[in-house]
Amino acid sequence: MKAAVFYEAGKPLKIEDVPTPEVGPEDVLIKVAACGVCRTDLHYLHGTPTFKKPPLILGHEASGTITEMGSAVENWAKGDRVLIPAVLTCGYCDNCRLGRENVCQRQEMVGNNIDGAYAEYIRVPVKDVLRIPDSLPLEETSIVADAISTPYHAVKNRGEVRPGDLVAVFGCGGVGINVVQIAAAAGGIVYAIDIDDTKLKLAKKLGATFTINSKDENPVKQIRAMTNKRGVDISFEAIGIPDVMSQALAVVKWGGRMVVVGYAESDWTVSASRIMYREVEIRGSLGCRPVDYPPLLRMVEQGIIQIEPIIDSKRPLEEINEAFKLLEEGKVLGRIIVIP
Ligand SMILES: [Zn+2]
Ligand SMILES: [Zn+2]
Numbered sequence: 001m002k003a004a005v006f007y008e009a010g011k012p013l014k015i016e017d018v019p020t021p022e023v024g025p026e027d028v029l030i031k032v033a034a035c036g037v038c039r040t041d042l043h044y045l046h047g048t049p050t051f052k053k054p055p056l057i058l059g060h061e062a063s064g065t066i067t068e069m070g071s072a073v074e075n076w077a078k079g080d081r082v083l084i085p086a087v088l089t090c091g092y093c094d095n096c097r098l099g100r101e102n103v104c105q106r107q108e109m110v111g112n113n114i115d116g117a118y119a120e121y122i123r124v125p126v127k128d129v130l131r132i133p134d135s136l137p138l139e140e141t142s143i144v145a146d147a148i149s150t151p152y153h154a155v156k157n158r159g160e161v162r163p164g165d166l167v168a169v170f171g172c173g174g175v176g177i178n179v180v181q182i183a184a185a186a187g188g189i190v191y192a193i194d195i196d197d198t199k200l201k202l203a204k205k206l207g208a209t210f211t212i213n214s215k216d217e218n219p220v221k222q223i224r225a226m227t228n229k230r231g232v233d234i235s236f237e238a239i240g241i242p243d244v245m246s247q248a249l250a251v252v253k254w255g256g257r258m259v260v261v262g263y264a265e266s267d268w269t270v271s272a273s274r275i276m277y278r279e280v281e282i283r284g285s286l287g288c289r290p291v292d293y294p295p296l297l298r299m300v301e302q303g304i305i306q307i308e309p310i311i312d313s314k315r316p317l318e319e320i321n322e323a324f325k326l327l328e329e330g331k332v333l334g335r336i337i338v339i340p
Pocket of ligand 1: 038060086146147
């Protein structure tokens with residue numbers, strides 16, 4: 001099969017012919033329909049180590065159809081349309097038993113611990129795949145596996161956004177733009193912050209009440225002024241830049257909450273006394289739990305969460321390295337999806 005293989009940081013992925021994976025008794029083989037191009041992959045290209053040593057097939061945001069099933073697989077058929085969650089969970093560690101599978105202590109990330117979906121086919125355990133409702137388009141729905149599910153968990157379970165809450169979202173990239181639309185759908189009054197007016201325009205279209213271009217204006221001053229010095233109930237940092245994290249913390253009201261969704265390659269310094277004195281919570285947010293997918297897919301089916309405007313473009317797998325370049329340059333509006 002054709003695949004885009006990662007060999008080494010700093011080098012482009014190589015499109016090559018590799019063996020099609022063989023299914024074990026409890027696996028399914030999936031013909032990949034599309035895979036979203038995520039910033040996480042850029043981190044590997046910048047040198048963040050992957051769990052499986054290269055050569056590795058990256059790509060963790062995919063949809064497709066089942067083409068082969070292991071001998072023990074029941075209740076699925078060839079041709080079934082499925083979503084592959086970005087993270088596969090063990091089901092029996094402490095956190096899995098507590099219903100916090102997204103922080104499974106033995107989790108395996110697709111395109112990190114195991115080969116991913118920048119390929120014609122991918123093999124995954126059947127217990128992890130999710131059925132895609134008939135009404136949803138197969139290729140576009142791929143982005144639900146990370147770009148939509150990660151923000152959903154961040155907004156619902158970590159941010160705990162309630163109707164009327166003031167919410168600041170720093171960064172309107174693939175993840176941030178969906179934090180905006182899901183926080184707005186949850187009834188939050190959203191301040192969207194980015195350095196790109198095109199992304200802010202999309203944020204507005206998807207439910208942001210206010211937008212701030214942080215290249216032109218200081219978002220901390222701006223939000224303080226707009227909220228009568230109160231600050232927001234909840235802020236989300238969705239880009240992974242330490243200076244932006246400081247801004248996201250600075251706009252939280254006394255007793256408010258900050259959620260870290262962006263992955264930063266370097267450390268971030270915070271004032272401990274400020275956390276203590278203002279009783280501010282800082283929470284991390286990672287992926288989502290399997291139980292979050294059904295309500296989330298219902299929201300997509302009903303158009304409460306929109307996926308079409310989030311698709312920047314569809315490109316053949318051969319253009320994966322150009323897609324990374326555009327992502328790195330900040331020129332992607334939402335998500336590029338590649339079609340193997
Ligand atoms: Zn991702
Ligand atoms: Zn587990």
